[in-house]
Amino acid sequence: MSPFRSRAATPAPPPAPEPSDWDTPQLPSVPRYEHGSRVPGWDDAVDLTKDPAVIPDPASTPVPEGMRKTIEAAMARYPDRHSASIPALHAAQAEHGWCSPEAIDQVAAVMQVTPAYLTSVATFYDMLVTHPKGRHDVFVCTNISCSLRGADELYEAMNVAAEDDPEITVRSFECLGACDLAPMASVNGEYVGPLEPADAKRIVEDLQAGRPVLEAKQLRKRPSADPEARGA
Amino acid sequence: MKKILFDRIDEPGLNTLSVYERRGGYDALRKALGMDREQVVEELLTSGIRGRGGAGFQMGKKVSFLPKGDMDKFLVCNADESEPGTFKDRELMQKSPHMLIEGIIIAAYAGGIDHSFIYIRGEYEYQADILDAAIEEARAAGYIGERILDSDFSLSVVLHRGAGAYICGEETGLLDSLEGKRGNPRLKPPFPAVEGLYDSPTLINNVETLSTVPHIIRMGGAEYAKIGTETSTGTKLLSVSGDVKRPGNYEIELGIPSRQIIYELAGGPLDGRQIKLWFPGGSSAPVLTADDLDIPYDFDSLAKAGSMLGSGAIIVVDDSHSVLEVAMKLAKFYAHESCGKCVPCREGTNWTVKMLERIDSGEATPMDLEIMSSVQEQIIGNCLCVLGDAMAMPIGSMIDKYRPELEAHIEAARERAGSGALADVVALGVADEHAGPMPVH
Numbered sequence: 103m104s105p106f107r108s109r110a111a112t113p114a115p116p117p118a119p120e121p122s123d124w125d126t127p128q129l130p131s132v133p134r135y136e137h138g139s140r141v142p143g144w145d146d147a148v149d150l151t152k153d154p155a156v157i158p159d160p161a162s163t164p165v166p167e168g169m170r171k172t173i174e175a176a177m178a179r180y181p182d183r184h185s186a187s188i189p190a191l192h193a194a195q196a197e198h199g200w201c202s203p204e205a206i207d208q209v210a211a212v213m214q215v216t217p218a219y220l221t222s223v224a225t226f227y228d229m230l231v232t233h234p235k236g237r238h239d240v241f242v243c244t245n246i247s248c249s250l251r252g253a254d255e256l257y258e259a260m261n262v263a264a265e266d267d268p269e270i271t272v273r274s275f276e277c278l279g280a281c282d283l284a285p286m287a288s289v290n291g292e293y294v295g296p297l298e299p300a301d302a303k304r305i306v307e308d309l310q311a312g313r314p315v316l317e318a319k320q321l322r323k324r325p326s327a328d329p330e331a332r333g334a
Numbered sequence: 335m336k337k338i339l340f341d342r343i344d345e346p347g348l349n350t351l352s353v354y355e356r357r358g359g360y361d362a363l364r365k366a367l368g369m370d371r372e373q374v375v376e377e378l379l380t381s382g383i384r385g386r387g388g389a390g391f392q393m394g395k396k397v398s399f400l401p402k403g404d405m406d407k408f409l410v411c412n413a414d415e416s417e418p419g420t421f422k423d424r425e426l427m428q429k430s431p432h433m434l435i436e437g438i439i440i441a442a443y444a445g446g447i448d449h450s451f452i453y454i455r456g457e458y459e460y461q462a463d464i465l466d467a468a469i470e471e472a473r474a475a476g477y478i479g480e481r482i483l484d485s486d487f488s489l490s491v492v493l494h495r496g497a498g499a500y501i502c503g504e505e506t507g508l509l510d511s512l513e514g515k516r517g518n519p520r521l522k523p524p525f526p527a528v529e530g531l532y533d534s535p536t537l538i539n540n541v542e543t544l545s546t547v548p549h550i551i552r553m554g555g556a557e558y559a560k561i562g563t564e565t566s567t568g569t570k571l572l573s574v575s576g577d578v579k580r581p582g583n584y585e586i587e588l589g590i591p592s593r594q595i596i597y598e599l600a601g602g603p604l605d606g607r608q609i610k611l612w613f614p615g616g617s618s619a620p621v622l623t624a625d626d627l628d629i630p631y632d633f634d635s636l637a638k639a640g641s642m643l644g645s646g647a648i649i650v651v652d653d654s655h656s657v658l659e660v661a662m663k664l665a666k667f668y669a670h671e672s673c674g675k676c677v678p679c680r681e682g683t684n685w686t687v688k689m690l691e692r693i694d695s696g697e698a699t700p701m702d703l704e705i706m707s708s709v710q711e712q713i714i715g716n717c718l719c720v721l722g723d724a725m726a727m728p729i730g731s732m733i734d735k736y737r738p739e740l741e742a743h744i745e746a747a748r749e750r751a752g753s754g755a756l757a758d759v760v761a762l763g764v765a766d767e768h769a770g771p772m773p774v775h
Contacts, residue, residue, distance in 0.1 A: 327582020
């Protein structure tokens, strides 16, 4: 039996509402966003009356000296200065804590590109953050190999352990390339694993005390798994 | 088996120039510089080495495709290792960075290239620091720079750190990212060998491939070709992970049985568990079942079995996990990493996540599996790059091979959610093979 036949037996739908009624949603059961649509739209509204930002004037945009040097050195490494955008944004994030509008303006002034260009780059990459975050980054890998070994529980535990410290930002991250340590995390760039949910507390304590994180479980100390590859 | 890439890889200080040189490091470079460029390319062709990054294209051919003549040419080492389950390049770069640098110099010499870049993923901070130090050492020793070892060959090597995007492992996405843009893949052709970085001819190879180059030159291409099988020559680093006792990187000779890798090297499944499925070449490879464990591990045997060797990452899933759980993790990953440039991939990955969520929430019928299969078919081959295919292939293979389990999951979830017994829905004709999708309310 075809569904089309069964559908033909159902009563005809009510007539379409008058155009004047179209503004008000007729289906209260469908969740809608504030602006009345079922799609989320943009997080931040854009002021369409404003002119686009131009390349900032270096004379009126103060840039921290170390950051300027890093960006200029990066630009010198490539045939095209645009190639330095990721290293430059990394430097700005290290300086400002995140890619804030001021940070992006400063990079734009040094690189002589528009802030919009840099924003387009910063929003593409997971490690560049365009909203305020804590000083410490904890990336918990929740991709396939780690999740098979309990990464989701670890991520939960890590969130609970760090919830009282605004300086620690915990994120679930896509495969960090250390499935031999599964489940693992990258704490300020230091790979640690395999972790138990109980290790979460220790990670937070180590970060707060300014100690190396979970020294015994650091990747850099791990020998090769291939037994024949070892030996001095 | 004699290790080539992993030969005494844990030797302390191997990341420094002095230890690497004591072990005969950079001798292959001297040998290569004493040969003609064409001879070096010939050795690479004879060795038959296929790219270790995922696509498995012959490296020698790639080099020979580069146009001859006096122009800007670039070499880019793809160290953006981000295929889930893959971590071999990480260990190579961390423990033997000079092997990679030597390989880059030789490959650049073969291609007549004078600028090279290593694009390393931003997350590998420790490995990037090690590489930076190694590049500095090599430059000071005269292996990089102007007139290398008094030849008329010059080369610059620049390490470029990425910032976390799976798509930048795709070669043209990587090139855009290296040019300082969002990492959106490009239309091919033109291929990078013709028009790549800064619109110039570009040779792109994976870390493992380039690290093998010094060994090919040292042994000779013909000698290297004796290892492995006829069409899959040499050794391969495998990253074994998931539900095994000893996850890690192992160097094998191509062509050994997959069972030997999973059971002997990686220690087999955890106690009391059975292998349910495994990915032979990273999460983008169609899954294989426990019945496929005797397939020889090489490019062609895995392709014949309907899967692929890919990046050489074996992910083992045991019977404590449901197929749905694995499919959901994968689909969410690809939906997150899709760059959004091509519609089939951007929409297909997101809709696959939604359909899998429907299965879990008890809204789905077996027809959802048909729709999901057709979505996967619509993605494959319809985008600029293979990110969408990389989701469609494993998900499609899971629906094919584990259909009864997924159907049972649908039924159980419906019961849990009180969505009505499947039998009633089927009686309505919704599951009829000619049925179109139900109208979305």
